[in-house]
Amino acid sequence: MRLLNTTTLQFAEYYNQDTPEYAILSHRWLDGQEVSYIDYCLCVDQAQHGEKLPEYLRDKANTIRSRSGFTKILDFCKAVRLADLEWGWIDTCCIDKSSSAELTEAINSMWSWYKESVLCLVYFNDVESEASYAEIGSSAWFTRGWTLQELLAPSRLNFFDRVWKPLYRLEKATFKAKKRTATMYYIMDDPDWAEFGHMLAQASHVPARYVCGYQSLDSASAAMKLSWASFRRTSRVEDRAYSLLGLLGINMPLLYGEGQQAFIRLQKEFIQTYDDESILAWRSPCPSPNLSSHCFSGVLATNLEFFQASGDIVTIMQYGKPPWQTINQLLQVEAAVYVQSANEAPTTTILLPLACKHSDERGCLHLELTASSSAGAGVGHYMRVSACKLIAAGPQRKVTDDRRLLLHLNAR
Structure with missing residues (x-):
């Protein structure tokens, strides 16, 4: 797993038990604005070597730095540091998508990476400060396929508006503890956080008992889980199936270009694995x-x-x-x-x-x-x-x- 040091802004790779505590980002991708692993590495090279880089690479790095996606990385790192954490993970720049093997491993591991994170930061890039519950619930974040697992897998989530102002904090019930309680904290002055929890459930089409962790996701049927995902979209057809691997507890190779056949393969794999x-x-x-x-x-x-x-x-x-x-x-x-x-x-x-x-x-x-x-x-x-x-x-x-x-x- 490739993590980003939120202070030095350098990458480090960790494996299994060696992985330190980290925060993870849940967000919506914007076309033409996100920063890939290769893009980010170029910006790091520019920061380290400056004038030694050819002019065309310096210009390219400056263009990358002007993207909203680069600003989002910096704002995420700042929010992670404020949470007293050193390491962070972002799906845009922490995966080398030019490597099909790394991409396959990352997508098959995504659910566990979100689940094992200490904190998930949810960034609403289309929610203004002081937004109403209805305005938050209409965020495009709730319509994207990948954000379903990003809502359900982590045990702690902090929600932010478009200027990274904290909105709410959700700590889910833990099933290892005897006292199964979940708490939702509102960072601002409104104590009625229950209405926010209701909005989360309504906007995500997921019952509150699963959103807040009162009930284990293992108790939800496959049909129920697929119904939650059926209201969401992905940019690539195949990702509608691939984004469900962790939620359904399935591992399978990725075959971009197979179209709707990815969803057929997902169902076949599920039948072979579960009763x-x-x-x-x-x-x-x-x-x-x-x-x-x-x-x-x-x-x-x-x-x-x-x-x-x-x-x-x-x-x-x-x-x-x-x-x-x-x-x-x-x-x-x-x-x-x-x-x-x-x-x-x-x-x-x-x-x-x-x-x-x-x-x-x-x-x-x-x-x-x-x-x-x-x-x-x-x-x-x-x-x-x-x-x-x-x-x-x-x-x-x-x-x-x-x-x-x-x-x-x-x-x-």
Whole structure:
């Protein structure tokens, strides 16, 4: 991990147990203004060697120093020193993005780096001093994909307005302590910090119990976590998936250029790693009235937005249930299923129960499946049908014995 000394403004690299206490920055990138690792190193060379550098490099370094991103680095270092910390980490200049190996390691480690930080400084570059709760909640910071993990992973966060004036301080509940309490401090004179906590939850689409650390993120279902991310955007399509690696507890290689396939790979990796069937509890947009609602799809979501209505889905414990297995582009499932008769659906379909449900309902959710008619599909191969809905099975439907199903992960 490459850290920045906030006094000398020099880099140092640390590994595992040798890493000192550090603060970390959460912010929104601005096009053309951020300072990369190579940019920053050039500025350091200019400071150390001055006139020895060629003129064109001195001019380039001066241009870099004029960017708002360079000023942000200096302001961050000042705020870290005021917090009595020596080291800081910033995702713009502390990663050499010209190295694909370093970038992959950094993105796969990002969640743990934010979690292990002593303090996270959240910088709202679009929030004025004395802003109202509503104005803070409308910051673009809440719309960016990467800032979701930056809100949830750290245990301590300090929030700043655009001129680095402190706003609030959040210290989350710690789950190692017996007394599970969280405190939110307002730096200014308004004691009603609870309203700020409510704003954080509302603006981030994350329940306050997770934002403030009252409840472990491990208790949130995959569908719930993906719903939080579904309202956010990233500059690159792939980063919508890559920014979720830590939140979902997944490691996988980065393949920039793969587009939406990154999200498919993320779901496949999750299924192979965890027994959380809510990963299939998504809904696609309802088709136009002139189109049939019985369109076929794979069981994996092709778009993160399909989880926007999954924010209240919780998992159900089911003991003795055989684990899922992925076989090439198929998901092997063994389960008792419900059978719908022909008069209940245009074709005979089955309902596969998932070990998850809406939090305010008792019964589990089901996927509606139909036998695959794709070329090369064998007996027992199924596709999802009516992907715009999840179904609660009624008692009038016939239940079969355990059946082995091969579900197509992608539409064919």
